[in-house]
Amino acid sequence: MFAWFEKLIHPYPDHHPVPPPRGFMQFIWFCTYGVRRYIASMTLMTAIIGVFEALLFAMMGRIVDWLGSVQPAQLWTHQREHLMWLGLILLVSPLLVALQTLVKHQTLAGNFPMLLRWNFHRLMLSQSMSFYQNEFAGRVATKVMQTALAVRDFCMITGDILVFVVIYFVTLIAVVGSFDLWMLLPFIGWLLAYSVALRYFVPRLSKVARSQADARSLMTGRITDAYTNIATVKLFSHAGREAGYARSAMREFLLTVNNQMRLVSGFEIVNHSLNMLLIISTAGVALYLWTQGQLGIGAVAAATAMALRLNGIAHWVMWEMAALFEHVGTVQDGINTLSRAHDVKDRDDAVPLQVKQGELVFEEVDFSYGGAAVRPVIDKLRLTIRPGEKIGLVGRSGAGKSTIVNLLLRFYDIEHGRILIDGQDIAHVTQDSLRAQIGMVTQDTSLLHRSVRDNILYGRPDAVDADMISAAERAEAHDFIQTLADAKDRRGYDAHVGERGVKLSGGQRQRIAIARVMLKDAPILLLDEATSALDSEVEAAIQTSLYKLMQGKTVVAIAHRLSTIAAMDRLIVLDQGRIAEQGSHSELLALNGLYARLWAHQSGGFLGEED
Template identity: 45%
Template sequence: MNLHRIFARMIDAFRPADGPPPQSLLRFMGWSLSGAGRGLGFAALVSAAAGAVDVASAMLLGAVIDAVTSAPAQSLWSANGPLLLGFVAFFLLLRPLIMGLSTASSNVIVGPNILPLVLSRLHRWTMGQAVSFFDNDFAGRLAQKQMQTARAVTDVASEMVNVVSFALATVLGSALFLLTVDGWGAAALLVWLALYLGLIRFFLPRIRSRAAARASARAMVTGQVVDTITNIKTVKLFAHDEHEDRAALAAMAGFRERALDFGVVSTWFRVSLMTLAGLLPVILIGGSALLWQRGMATAGDIAAAGAIALRLSQMTGWVSMSLMGIWGSVGEIEDGMRTLSPPHGLADAPDAVALPPVQGLIEFQKVSFAYGRADGQGGIRDIDLTIRPGERIGLVGASGAGKSTLVALLLRLYDTERGTIRIDGQDIRHVTQASLRRQIGMVTQETAMFNRSARDNIAYGSPGATQAQIDAAAAAAEADSFIGEMQDHMGRKGYDAHLGERGVKLSGGQRQRIALARAFLKDAPILILDEATSALDSEVEAAIQGSLDRVMAGKTVLAIAHRLSTIAEMDRIVVLERGRIVEQGSHQELLALDGTYSRYWQRQSGGFLGTDDDAQAAE
């Protein structure tokens, strides 16, 4: 196996984290980097060896100068042959080898592995958050926070390996060498080091806080820009280009102010450290010269001390910039940690089990949910509803009546505030969310499309489906005809054509037919249709109605519809009003009752009740 392959595998770049991300900085760093200790330890050891090599270079240079100045020219090689050969071997073999290993550890072990390790953990944790977590933030801001935090953790780990290990080895090696010359040199170095650390202690907390503020402002810029681009059609339709430009500029101005704050403190930090760094060559070279005058040091000692002083002085600038970068990254980590590491608002129970294949019996028992509102307004209240396996239920009600809330609770996008929901007798809070949702197929009014191929979008219902199965699902949804005619801007055609972000290249009816094909392919025992045919014209709706009837056969179905004609043939219709069930029965039974449903039917005459968005109504 190649050496670089061995290095690359020292860290498992996609190893899952143990448990949730902690809320404190050091523990969060430990959570992010857990499992990478072997690779980071090896990289730190090699970096320390590289620092020691720098000191050894100066010492070897001093020894060679002493040898050259003390031996007659004609006997230089005979008297100092091993030393000179060692000098050549050191600079041509050992030093390149150690420096090469140090570079490889940084560029092969740490860099390419730590970023995906941390990013995959943050992304996996974020994906597990409840829907409300994403409702309360910008999509672009969350993506920015994931990348920002992963990159910052990577930078801290890399710089700690490359700089701190290297610098410590260099400083310790330099102090040991100076002790061999005279104790005052080592003492002077330690005093200078104390001043250096004092400056760092003063400046770095300020850099850290200002870096966090800058990172937060940067994420707000990303969130604002992504929000505008995501809704660009709305921006164009309302001619609000200037309004969005002002909003973006306001976010950018905030970022600029925070960046200026960071720039000012980092400039003063840099100037102060460079001034202090200038003292070191003066002290060490001047002191060595005084010792030489008194016969207490050799010319080689002066050369070695000078080389070390210059190296430490140069390294001071490098280390200070690196430490500033580390502390800036720490600020970004803290900022990202606050956004990304909150506990999951909707988690599987510790003893949750996978829901086995179900028959489709659904029971709502005294279920209430009001989106956390103290006044109990919005959502649903005291719902008792049993749906038999294979029964087709239509949900009817005006906007805010509770239809979408009922469906969201069944999918466990939220947990009930009171009451229990059971499927085949199993409390859905005691099964894993993933296994629950695998048993439920859903088509919504607002169809979700990925900017991927038509094939990928349909196969999302069953990722292992064959092309024949995808073709059959598309045909059942009356989507095969327009898919065959598609071509994207890259020249990809048919099922290979990409649909654009959120399916923007398709009409509303085409998006809904893709979503229907996806649900057909999933073939789950429970099917939810939330205005599933609302974006279809009457001709297409009639064409796929037979397919809908076939896909609903034998399934437990909940269908939300504002166009009552689409649910008139359901086995039972449940009428919701102000979050409560006020009527239920067949279409004919409800008309005969001459109540709310009958009033809707007479008022509508094939029209619509209106739109429904319980979550917005609750807010």
């Protein structure tokens, strides 16, 4: 039975999500797609349960009146309908509660937030590189997790708890009014006063909850940032500095918590005072009407019991309202991140890229990281790389070398011009198909916190072990991989490498990254300081493997150590986003221009700064 209800919602749909709207209720409505009927079913059953509970008090009041006038021997001979209705309510109510809780806890409680996490996570994976350059990774992860729970709890509270309270109170008013209209005065007075209290406290709770959600994500982001960069923290002996950096965020968070708790305490005091006044006034009016003969003792008991029950419900509502507006604040904070439009996205008519030759063409390309208002990093770039040609990009830091590679991968959209691969504008093809045709080894190699096997197979997940081992051997990585072991005694290709590959040396990480690209075997190859982390002996061995890998591919290589790319077919010398010179190594030296000066400034094979 439990399994059947748990399978009603599929938490991992295949269709790709789109960014949700930014309006609060529009965001909530968008998030409930696929689960609305279950929320509606839960709400309907909750409303019926609320009606039943209020009617139960009415039935008990009538039975008390009847018991006061009937002899014990006549218990089952008169007013059987009262007992029958009471029995029906007592029998049907548990069935409704069972069905309601199965929908609430088995169908919605786990699957609903997991569905949201799945969609939110895929949305964040599709965000552009610029998005992550401006955000803490921990902050983004926190918003994905806590927004999903906040949306679920908001729907649960409004569709379950508040509906129950509203329906219960409406039914209660109808029941009490049926006793005597004067009995409505205490309840209506309490409702008005309680509404005024809600109107005062709830907006303030909502405001502080929004501040608290943002402060929480900032606090989590700073803490996570320290853990992610723990090697740097320890290298500079800045544990105390990082603790202080986190403490400032903790203080901001604690300040919002204190403000929230002050409001909660004030609400608690006001709420309890109103409830005591309700009980006293209800009992007083009921007893007065009883002394006047206008009310039976059963009605007195039922009305007083309802007031006592409302006392408990009011406390419950107070805490749920506080939680509700904390969730509102969390959702509103999450909307700012989760609803952000993607800077780089596929066109509606985007098609898969087909690479048959590997020609790369840059036509009058302009680009700047801050938009058209700042100086362009790439300025009117015109460059054609023939199929199978190996070129090296040369230039001082900031000349635009890495930017060209980022634009070719379409990590950013260009502001003007076109980039073509085999005559196909990369802005008109799908991003996944574009990057599937490009292999890249970067200077700052980042590995996933998984096994060596998982990291190498990332290049081609469907590859067999023989292909994986062959790629590792060509990358001079197989021998050291055999010696690896982790804390859980996983060895060799099954050993885990730690977050960002922290358990490995820089050279080992680089070799695994090279093996991964070798396994991918894409027709276009990008090398950004691909051998910078390797010692000379290993570099010499891998350089031979890289030359083999380059065969039949179009290659774009970046290296500050000019000797590593001097043998390329053509060198492109960049200066302030433009091509200053191009040609072979010997041709550029003969020009005695910028490249010759850069070569002359080499010290130990590395590029120095020009005076």
